[in-house]
Amino acid sequence: MLVDVVISAARLAFLQEGRWLPGTKDLFAELDVLDPPLGLQVRNAVCTGSTVEYLALVSQIVDHVVDATGFVQWKSDRQPAE
Numbered sequence: 001m002l003v004d005v006v007i008s009a010a011r012l013a014f015l016q017e018g019r020w021l022p023g024t025k026d027l028f029a030e031l032d033v034l035d036p037p038l039g040l041q042v043r044n045a046v047c048t049g050s051t052v053e054y055l056a057l058v059s060q061i062v063d064h065v066v067d068a069t070g071f072v073q074w075k076s077d078r079q080p081a082e
Contacts, residue, residue: 005058006045009065013038016065038064 010031014021022030032039038061045057 002054002058003046006042006061009058009061010038010042013065 007027010027011021013031013035017034019034028039028043031042041057041061041064045054045061048054048057
């Protein structure tokens with residue numbers, strides 16, 4: 001389900017701060033304390049009725065929490081098969 005991405009991102013925010021994961025009932029309230037702008041984005045995503053708006057908000061939420069975008073390319077030498 002699409003909302004699982006938002007909930008997972010919210011939980012990741014707590015783990016990144018070294019905090020215990022709040023229970024499901026307390027997740028939004030605790031997120032408002034931990035990171036108010038993120039809490040607002042999560043609430044807006046969960047409450048929107050528009051798929052387009054939801055996907056835009058999810059992108060912002062994940063960018064905010066993960067703080068990494070794009071693809072990192074590196075070059076390595078071929079390893080011989082054993």
